[in-house]
Amino acid sequence: MNDKPEKLIDKKGLRLDGRKPDELRQVKLEVGVIPNADGSAYVEHGKNKILAAVYGPREVHPKHLSLQDRTFLKCRYHMAPFSVQERKSPAPSRREIELSKVIKESLEPAVFTEYYPRTMVDVFIEVLQADGGTRCASITAAALALADSGIPMRDLVVACAAGKVDDTIVLDLMDTEDKMGAADVPVALMPNLNAITLLQMDGILTHEEFESAVNLALEGCKKIYAMQKEALKTKYVNVSEEIKEEAEE
Amino acid sequence: MASIVTRVKQKQIAQLIDEEKRLDGRDLTDYREMKIEQGIIEKAEGSARVLLGKTEVVVGIKIEMGEPFPDTPNEGVMTVNAELTPIASPAFEAGPPNEESIELARIVDRGIRESKCIDTAKLVIEPGKKVFVVFVDVYVLNHDGNLIDASALAAMTALLNTKMSNYEIKEGEVKIKPGYEQLPIRKHPITITTAKIGNKLVVDPIFEEEQVMDARISFAIDDDENICAIQKGGSGYFEPQQVVEAAKIAKNKAKELRKKLNW
Numbered sequence: 441m442n443d444k445p446e447k448l449i450d451k452k453g454l455r456l457d458g459r460k461p462d463e464l465r466q467v468k469l470e471v472g473v474i475p476n477a478d479g480s481a482y483v484e485h486g487k488n489k490i491l492a493a494v495y496g497p498r499e500v501h502p503k504h505l506s507l508q509d510r511t512f513l514k515c516r517y518h519m520a521p522f523s524v525q526e527r528k529s530p531a532p533s534r535r536e537i538e539l540s541k542v543i544k545e546s547l548e549p550a551v552f553t554e555y556y557p558r559t560m561v562d563v564f565i566e567v568l569q570a571d572g573g574t575r576c577a578s579i580t581a582a583a584l585a586l587a588d589s590g591i592p593m594r595d596l597v598v599a600c601a602a603g604k605v606d607d608t609i610v611l612d613l614m615d616t617e618d619k620m621g622a623a624d625v626p627v628a629l630m631p632n633l634n635a636i637t638l639l640q641m642d643g644i645l646t647h648e649e650f651e652s653a654v655n656l657a658l659e660g661c662k663k664i665y666a667m668q669k670e671a672l673k674t675k676y677v678n679v680s681e682e683i684k685e686e687a688e689e
Numbered sequence: 690m691a692s693i694v695t696r697v698k699q700k701q702i703a704q705l706i707d708e709e710k711r712l713d714g715r716d717l718t719d720y721r722e723m724k725i726e727q728g729i730i731e732k733a734e735g736s737a738r739v740l741l742g743k744t745e746v747v748v749g750i751k752i753e754m755g756e757p758f759p760d761t762p763n764e765g766v767m768t769v770n771a772e773l774t775p776i777a778s779p780a781f782e783a784g785p786p787n788e789e790s791i792e793l794a795r796i797v798d799r800g801i802r803e804s805k806c807i808d809t810a811k812l813v814i815e816p817g818k819k820v821f822v823v824f825v826d827v828y829v830l831n832h833d834g835n836l837i838d839a840s841a842l843a844a845m846t847a848l849l850n851t852k853m854s855n856y857e858i859k860e861g862e863v864k865i866k867p868g869y870e871q872l873p874i875r876k877h878p879i880t881i882t883t884a885k886i887g888n889k890l891v892v893d894p895i896f897e898e899e900q901v902m903d904a905r906i907s908f909a910i911d912d913d914e915n916i917c918a919i920q921k922g923g924s925g926y927f928e929p930q931q932v933v934e935a936a937k938i939a940k941n942k943a944k945e946l947r948k949k950l951n952w
Contacts, residue, residue, distance in 0.1 A: 534786075534791050534794070534795065535795075537788055537791045538788070538791055538792050538795045540788065541788040541789075541791075541792055541922075542792075542920075542921070542922070544924075545904075545921075545922060545923060545924050548924035549924060549925055549926045625919070630926065633926070634928060634929065635926035635927070635928060636921070636926055636927045636928070636929060636932055637921075637925075637926045638921055639906065639919055639920075639921040639927070639932060640919055640920055640921065641916065641918060641919035642799050642802075642803045642917075642918050643803055643917070644803065644804070644911065644915045644916070644917050645915060645916050645917075646914075646915055646916075647914070647915075647916065647936055647937075647940060650916050650936060651933060651936075654929065654932060654933075655929075658929065
């Protein structure tokens with residue numbers, strides 16, 4: 441920890457990467473990136489580069505996991521060995537297993553799981569490059585992939601973190617801020633239902649700071665939600681144009 | 690996991706809670722009767738048993754010498770592991786840790802770690818080379834709901850009961866001396882879990898209530914009433930104001946417990 445910068449926020453109130461406290465990183469979203477998948481999405485959130493793919497509803501494997509009244513939603517969050525500074529073993533770590541569980545639980549409220557009893561839906565997330573806030577970016581991408589797969593949903597799910605760096609509540613922490621900062625609060629939201637589907641925290645916050653961090657994260661979620669809708673539309677506008685061109689030929 | 694609670698009972702629980710009543714007659718924010726014992730395993734450096742109603746958790750602490758993590762050469766190491774033993778429930782199977790037990794271990798870990806409960810700087814024998822490693826093993830012996838709070842409580846109680854061996858360094862070798870020293874503890878985090886059933890928030894859910902709940906949220910609260918860890922679980926959601934309400938409940942319950950436990 442010797443390379444800790446003295447201050448994470450400078451005199452002008454700007455952060456290490458020049459952002460204002462309530463500013464998001466660059467976000468780029470793309471839908472339908474894996475031809476073989478039933479639904480897929482790619483997200484670049486700052487330096488995070490993450491792919492999500494959905495397969496299903498399909499036959500449950502292994503069979504005993506089958507549920508009588510709803511689909512079995514399964515999620516695998518996985519980081520590529522080259523996604524971080526020091527090579528990460530490709531075997532799933534305890535952190536990845538926990539994240540798989542909380543990501544699944546953040547998506548499930550949005551999916552009409554009861555429409556497909558005795559089937560399973562796989563959500564695969566591959567983090568190609570990580571730079572803080574991967575769980576949030578993963579949720580944003582996975583929700584798009586689910587929507588792209590055509591599985592009926594109550595709402596999209598969008599996630600963003602807020603936290604405390606030095607003494608300031610900031611939006612969307614990048615890697616160094618996450619590691620050196622005082623607290624990190626990832627939040628996932630179903631924006632139309634105003635429902636929080638993921639909430640975690642580590643670090644130390646007073647109750648007041650916690651409330652303002654959650655509110656700031658929710659603001660961030662709403663901004664990313666607008667981009668999510670745009671990404672979905674873009675794919676289907678492109679598809680309809682392709683069809684038109686084919687018809688003209 | 691197949692549902693072990695019948696639909697009729699699930700409906701009954703949900704209806705009762707809607708009327709602010711519970712199966713066992715408690716108020717929505719009441720804890721069950723709690724029993725805490727320390728030092729129940731002589732061979733462990735520290736241990737505790739917590740009974741929360743019929744939920745039973747034993748935590749054993751073992752201390753060994755090991756290497757520090759390369760990025761924290763001046764700190765000892767603490768790891769938490771949780772076993773959902775097949776003894777504890779018809780729903781548990783023997784085998785490698787599953788999602789549920791890993792999540793449980795990581796929630797307990799985060800409460801202890803983020804509150805900076807253990808003074809890890811005092812666990813260093815030789816900076817960068819040799820430190821004490823504190824193994825916190827959570828053993829669930831009977832599952833009747835709210836494993837998170839019971840496990841966090843048992844882990845903290847066991848840590849307070851933990852003794853480290855004295856040692857001296859002779860000619861570059863670490864030698865164990867007779868006598869013990871208390872594990873250096875600075876903070877006492879308390880974890881409070883609230884379940885959302887219908888539109889009501891319920892503290893300390895029993896197993897049957899957990900089968901009905903939409904979602905749960907756990908807050909670890911430190912000695913200064915700060916929040917030091919949060920985890921939402923379950924396939925449902927919370928409205929933003931419910932999160933704030935759950936945080937308030939956690940703050941009040943932690944205060945109440947802290948007084949009772951004298952932490």
